[in-house]
Structures are given as structure tokens and as C-alpha cells.
Amino acid sequence: MFPDHTLETAPPAARRSMEATIRHLGHLPAAVARLATSPELLDGFLKLSASFERTTLEPIARETVVMTVATRNGCHVCVEMHTGKLKGLHADDDVIAALRSEEPVPDARLEAIRQFTLAVLETTGDVDDETLQAFLGHGYTTRNALEVVMGIGTYTMSTLANRLVRV
Known part of the structure; x- marks a missing residue:
């Protein structure tokens, strides 16, 4: 139902994002090819993802957020892609295995x-003070708490869209 677009078949508004992805990764992932059906969704996800990468959360913490959302939402392609990213960050195998399961x-x-x-997902952001304090007690900041919300939003969009287009 959702085509694997190429640069030639994609809506013109999606081509710039597709070209940027090819330059960045060296290839066009199937997810990007299918999400190109909606240039706005593709562009929005790529911009949000890039912004999330610039947060003050350390890279493995960001990937922990992503993997938590991806596994919860059953996005197998996301789990595989971010497993690779965790391996590239030299995350411990037992950390990766725990996140995957x-x-x-x-x-x-x-x-x-x-x-x-x-907790943010379960309470739709209405976490209690004890939960927030437990998070902060591990050296995270209130800024980090908001960055987690950003990661959840970004990767909820991605995981739901990837599942919809059957990547």
C-alpha cells in the first residue's frame, strides 16, 4: 500500500529530506522511502530527530529513551536500527539485551x-513528584526530563508511522 519511493517517484517536497538521508547514511532506508509518501511527516521526524540528538542527554541515555519507546510500541525496524546505534556507541551487551527485552x-x-x-508514557506526562525526584536523584536535570518528553514525542511519531507503512 505504501510504496518504496525513490528520488524519482517521491513527492517533490520529500526529495530534499531523502537526499539528505542518503548523504548522511550512504543509502535510503526503507522507512524513509515509505514515509516520503508524506513529505511533512518525513521532514518533521528528521528535524525532530536531529534536535533530539543535540539535547544534553548523553548518547546512550538518548538511545535508552528511543529503545524504550520502540519496544513498547512494537516497532521492530526501530529496535534493530537502534540496537545497531547502541553497538556503535559501545553500549554493554547486557544493556542492549535488557532494552530489547x-x-x-x-x-x-x-x-x-x-x-x-x-512513567511519562504511563501517566501521559503527569508523573508524581516522587518519580521525578527519583529521576533527578540519578544526576539528571529538569532539562533532561523535558528532553525525555521530546524523545518520546519524536519516536512515538516514528514508531507509529513505521508500523503503519509496514516497514
Whole structure:
């Protein structure tokens, strides 16, 4: 139903984002090819994703947020892609395995961000003070708490869209 667009078949408004992805990754992932059906969604996701990468959260913490959303939402392509990213960041194998299986992470700081991400999702952002304090108690900041919300929003859009287009 959703075509694997090429630069030639994609809506003109999607081509710039597709070309940027090819330059950045060296290829056009199937997810980008299919999401190009909506240039606005594709462009929005890529911009939000790039902004999330610039947050003050350390890279493995960002990937913990992404993997928590991806596994919760059942986006298998996201789980695979971000497993690769975690390996590139030299994350411990037991951390990756725990994130993939939605189990507690053996690193207390990463487990704190995983738990906070789940709490934000479960309460639609209405986390109680105790939950927020537990997160902050692991060295995170209130800015980081808002960055987690950004990551959840960005990767909720991505995971739902990827599932819809059957990547």
C-alpha cells in the first residue's frame, strides 16, 4: 500500500529530506522511502530527530529513551536500527539485551531514564513528584526530563508511522 519511493517517484517536497538521508547514511532506508509518501511527516521526524540528538542527554541515555519507546510500541525496524546505534556507541551487551527485552537495565543511571520514560508514557506526562525526584536523584536535570518528553514525542511519531507503512 505504501510504496518504496525513490528520488524519482517521491513527492517533490520529500526529495530534499531523502537526499539528505542518503548523504548522511550512504543509502535510503526503507522507512524513509515509505514515509516520503508524506513529505511533512518525513521532514518533521528528521528535524525532530536531529534536535533530539543535540539535547544534553548523553548518547546512550538518548538511545535508552528511543529503545524504550520502540519496544513498547512494537516497532521492530526501530529496535534493530537502534540496537545497531547502541553497538556503535559501545553500549554493554547486557544493556542492549535488557532494552530489547523490556527488562531492567543493569546500569542504574540508564535504568532511571528507562523508568522515567515509562512513567511519562504511563501517566501521559503527569508523573508524581516522587518519580521525578527519583529521576533527578540519578544526576539528571529538569532539562533532561523535558528532553525525555521530546524523545518520546519524536519516536512515538516514528514508531507509529513505521508500523503503519509496514516497514
